[in-house]
Amino acid sequence: MARVLVGVKRVIDYAVKIRVKPDKTGVVTDGIKHSMNPFDEIAIEEAVRMKEKKLAQEIIVVSCGPTQSQDTIRTALAMGADRGIHVEISGPEYQTLQPVHISKILAKLAQDEKVDLVILGKQAIDDDNNQTAQMTAGVLDWPSGTFCSKIENNNGELTITREIDGGLEIVKMKTPAVLSADLRLNEPRYATLPNIMKAKKKPIKKITSKDLGVDLTPRIEILSVEDPPVRQAGVILPDVDTLIVKLKEAGHI
Amino acid sequence: MFSTCVKTLRITSKFGSLIRYESTLVIAEHNNEKLLPITCNTLTAAKKIGGDVTVLVAGTKCETVAQNACKAKGVSKVFLADSDAFKGFTAESLTPLILKLYNEHKFTHILAGASAFGKALLPRVAAKLDVSPISDIIGIKSSDTFVRTIYAGNAIQTLKSKDTLKVVSVRSTSFEPLPLEGGDAKCENVSAGDISNLVEYIRQELSKSDRPELTSAKVVISGGRGMKSGENFKLLYTLADKLNAAVGASRAAVDAGFVSNDLQVGQTGKIVAPNLYIAVGISGAIQHLAGMKDSKTIVAINKDPEAPIFQVADYGLVADLFKAVPELTEKL
Numbered sequence: 001m002a003r004v005l006v007g008v009k010r011v012i013d014y015a016v017k018i019r020v021k022p023d024k025t026g027v028v029t030d031g032i033k034h035s036m037n038p039f040d041e042i043a044i045e046e047a048v049r050m051k052e053k054k055l056a057q058e059i060i061v062v063s064c065g066p067t068q069s070q071d072t073i074r075t076a077l078a079m080g081a082d083r084g085i086h087v088e089i090s091g092p093e094y095q096t097l098q099p100v101h102i103s104k105i106l107a108k109l110a111q112d113e114k115v116d117l118v119i120l121g122k123q124a125i126d127d128d129n130n131q132t133a134q135m136t137a138g139v140l141d142w143p144s145g146t147f148c149s150k151i152e153n154n155n156g157e158l159t160i161t162r163e164i165d166g167g168l169e170i171v172k173m174k175t176p177a178v179l180s181a182d183l184r185l186n187e188p189r190y191a192t193l194p195n196i197m198k199a200k201k202k203p204i205k206k207i208t209s210k211d212l213g214v215d216l217t218p219r220i221e222i223l224s225v226e227d228p229p230v231r232q233a234g235v236i237l238p239d240v241d242t243l244i245v246k247l248k249e250a251g252h253i
Numbered sequence: 254m255f256s257t258c259v260k261t262l263r264i265t266s267k268f269g270s271l272i273r274y275e276s277t278l279v280i281a282e283h284n285n286e287k288l289l290p291i292t293c294n295t296l297t298a299a300k301k302i303g304g305d306v307t308v309l310v311a312g313t314k315c316e317t318v319a320q321n322a323c324k325a326k327g328v329s330k331v332f333l334a335d336s337d338a339f340k341g342f343t344a345e346s347l348t349p350l351i352l353k354l355y356n357e358h359k360f361t362h363i364l365a366g367a368s369a370f371g372k373a374l375l376p377r378v379a380a381k382l383d384v385s386p387i388s389d390i391i392g393i394k395s396s397d398t399f400v401r402t403i404y405a406g407n408a409i410q411t412l413k414s415k416d417t418l419k420v421v422s423v424r425s426t427s428f429e430p431l432p433l434e435g436g437d438a439k440c441e442n443v444s445a446g447d448i449s450n451l452v453e454y455i456r457q458e459l460s461k462s463d464r465p466e467l468t469s470a471k472v473v474i475s476g477g478r479g480m481k482s483g484e485n486f487k488l489l490y491t492l493a494d495k496l497n498a499a500v501g502a503s504r505a506a507v508d509a510g511f512v513s514n515d516l517q518v519g520q521t522g523k524i525v526a527p528n529l530y531i532a533v534g535i536s537g538a539i540q541h542l543a544g545m546k547d548s549k550t551i552v553a554i555n556k557d558p559e560a561p562i563f564q565v566a567d568y569g570l571v572a573d574l575f576k577a578v579p580e581l582t583e584k585l
Contacts, residue, residue: 124522136375159455163369168459170458219416220415235567
């Protein structure tokens with residue numbers, strides 16, 4: 001019976017069309033709809049399924065970020081996680097917070113909480129880094145199963161199907177391990193109202209990076225954030241023949 | 254006059270000692286037979302940083318690959334590490350070797366392509382060396398300043414790394430491939446070092462196809478939910494064969510089971526930037542556009558004139574794909 005640590009991140013909702021700030025320092029986040037990073041929902045779902053199969057005993061959910069990150073933790077609790085840890089980081093430190101910092105926080109928590117498995121999403125849809133799981137495994141010196149689309153857990157013997165460029169790959173490892181969830185791993189459940197109510201009673205422990213002894217000194221300086229180049233408006237063509245003419249003119253065929 | 258001269262000299266020599274000579278290690282991605290195209294794009298990025306470029310070829314019976322890499326112009330050295338331990342090229346088996354090479358040679362940059370291989374490997378290496386890796390760069394401003402996209406390609410971030418070692422993955426479609434000719438690098442055998450058996454590689458199940466590889470194809474034809482079934486993708490394959498194109502798909506088409514996952518184009522799938530991208534029955538969600546909007550010419554075939562894909566398409570055809578695609582195939 002394993003203890004599972006799941007990391008969740010509060011990000012701008014995937015369906016929102018983001019706006020870059022006029023001063024080019026970042027994107028507008030105030031008053032914008034936020035929700036749990038979609039890959040993290042998949043990570044939570046997988047942990048909850050392990051618990052339902054009696055493969056996991058306890059699910060601890062952790063989020064690093066400002067106060068509002070607690071909403072994201074509550075969502076995970078409503079999906080079935082047992083308790084939460086909120087590592088509060090806000091202001092300028094949050095602006096330059098990177099996987100290099102988060103991975104150290106998660107590694108420390110994994111050791112303190114004596115977990116057997118860390119499950120994370122494969123990437124956050126805001127910074128698109130795809131680093132945290134790999135780095136957490138690196139810090140802990142644990143094996144990593146990245147981009148998982150299937151996890152078979154036979155009492156700590158993991159058989160993992162990974163999504164790779166040409167198809168799929170199957171690897172085996174033993175716990176403790178760090179896994180990252182791909183889209184195909186599962187279909188996350190919706191939290192029901194009774195479960196949302198129950199989640200309000202579940203404990204969330206609030207700590208700081210200092211409590212864990214993790215240094216958040218920025219490793220990067222963001223010089224600018226800009227809009228991508230806008231594509232020139234195209235034309236609607238009347239028929240296939242015109243399309244062929246256009247493609248020929250452009251030298252594509 | 255004399256004193257000014259001395260002052261200038263002093264400043265120059267002081268500055269001279271501050272300049273670090275760049276030296277880059279490129280982790281080659283290969284299949285034990287040949288270098289994968291993404292390695293050639295990564296080499297171009299490495300040359301852009303300047304200084305020495307060393308390539309690491311680690312694998313199982315991969316000497317030909319190392320010889321291949323020696324031919325790339327501008328590569329000064331190739332390390333060949335041959336061992337059964339590198340079967341499956343797991344991040345766990347390669348990381349100790351890269352750490353060993355870094356400790357011996359103190360590279361300023363470690364680069365790999367931003368593929369499933371590079372994405373799994375580099376952050377582990379970076380964590381071991383306590384540096385913050387930089388993912389999927391699309392531009393290099395200087396040896397410490399890089400450009401990358403965030404928010405599914407909807408914003409472009411320029412960042413300056415404060416770490417002395419830069420661990421960087423490179424978006425292949427943003428850098429031209431370096432041809433494997435004109436070079437004459439020396440190949441040096443290195444020992445595999447400490448073998449890690451944290452992860453046991455079992456097997457790969459690769460989708461077989463005679464068509465060009467998706468990320469490097471000149472023409473890509475993608476199908477979406479509008480294709481209605483996997484069977485109907487045949488329409489696209491026939492057209493693809495006429496155009497020597499690769500076939501891709503939107504997430505909706507993959508989720509519906511029409512085609513396998515490795516064909517997915519988008520934020521969480523593959524990033525492509527072909528000369529010609531033909532989107533068939535794809536509405537054009539933000540996440541899909543992230544994977545294809547740098548294509549030179551985009552053609553959209555969709556029966557819904559309101560589909561967002563038409564906002565990025567150079568040529569749009571508002572038509573039933575089941576009529577337009579066969580007609581296009583026939584007339585080509």
